[in-house]
Amino acid sequence: MTSPSSFRALCRQELHTGPTSGILPGHVQANLLILPQQAAESFEKLCRRNPVACPIISKTVGHPGKLEHHSRLINDESFDIRTDFPKYNIYNRGKLIEQKNNCVNEWTADHVGFLIGCSFSFEDALIQAGLAPKNVIRGTNVSMFVTTKYLDSAGIFHQCPYVVSMRPYKVAVVETVREITSPFEKMHGEPLDWGFDAVGRLGIRDLRKPEYGDPIDIAEDEIPVFWACGVTPQLAISTVGHLIPGVVIGHTPGHMLVLDATQVV
The missing domain is CATH 3.30.2040.10 (PSTPO5379-like domain)
Structure with missing residues (x-):
């Protein structure tokens, strides 16, 4: 692949479904957690209190194709947080119930997605x-x-x-x-x-x-x-997921989103 956007297109088309360590060196990679709005406020507070383990890069704004500070991170109008990771973990009440190559059917208007920093970067x-x-x-x-x-x-x-x-x-x-x-x-x-x-x-x-x-x-x-x-954050969902109504979605460990950004301040 020649660019992050072309790599994300491969993920969107389910042509790359494996880990991303070593993919497009120099570009920022991100972990994922998508929660119902009811739990998102607590999760954001958790991240703010634990910035080493859970450093927030961005979160969705209104719909799955738009992020806070979008233009600094993604230069791609086709971006969709539901399809552009290689693989997703689907949780219900804290239990991992499925792994999928997209989470289009699981996403609802009530969901908020968070991008979390990744050491692959x-x-x-x-x-x-x-x-x-x-x-x-x-x-x-x-x-x-x-x-x-x-x-x-x-x-x-x-x-x-x-x-x-x-x-x-x-x-x-x-x-x-x-x-x-x-x-x-x-x-x-x-x-x-x-x-x-x-x-x-x-x-x-x-x-x-x-x-x-x-x-x-x-x-x-x-x-x-x-x-x-x-x-x-996904282990946190397994720990307290019984308190969260509805579906929670994360990336499959090691299967990250590759951003256009080469640094995040």
């Missing part, structure tokens, strides 16, 4: 520094883990755990990795924690068995490095 900066993540090199999805670290509560959202993504690096380059990713504040910024001791601090069950994405090996001279992850 800083992977090109790591690549340019000669520190390409293994998931990019191997063309696999990043490893994502549920933790025992909780978001600050807001509205109906209470006792919602963080999800983290993990990329292995050698100890000697961790400070450089931190420096490179720190400026990407709308895409989770620098790592939350790193090292094998961090596995216990974060309450991760098994590094070999991520809850989302693909497993990745950690070499003898490497340690795991963990970033906050935009799948966190």
Whole structure:
């Protein structure tokens, strides 16, 4: 593909339905959560209280083809939040009931869609520094883990755990990795924690068995490095979804929206 708009067209036509790590390096990628209006206010408060895990890039304005700050993010009149991700998770009362390549039938006039920052957006900066993540090199999805670290509560959202993504690096380059990713504040910024001791601090069950994405090996001279992850809002839906009437929609983890923007302030 030659541009974000052409890639989104492939997703719209259901010709690309896989993960987006490494797709169109340098362009911002975004996670998704679509909620009924009744729950959207609480969710926006949750994001404002937890900007590292849930950094809001934009939200829909009135209909699924229009975003706040649209022209800064999308230069494409064909854009539709219901079709332009490669794959969607459909939830009802907190339960994942289906995965689909669009959510046209699930969207209602009562829904509000939120774009959340994604760590895939800083992977090109790591690549340019000669520190390409293994998931990019191997063309696999990043490893994502549920933790025992909780978001600050807001509205109906209470006792919602963080999800983290993990990329292995050698100890000697961790400070450089931190420096490179720190400026990407709308895409989770620098790592939350790193090292094998961090596995216990974060309450991760098994590094070999991520809850989302693909497993990745950690070499003898490497340690795991963990970033906050935009799948966190979907875990929040699984945690408190019984309080939300109607359908909630998210992206399938690793299957992001690719924006025209190359940075988001």
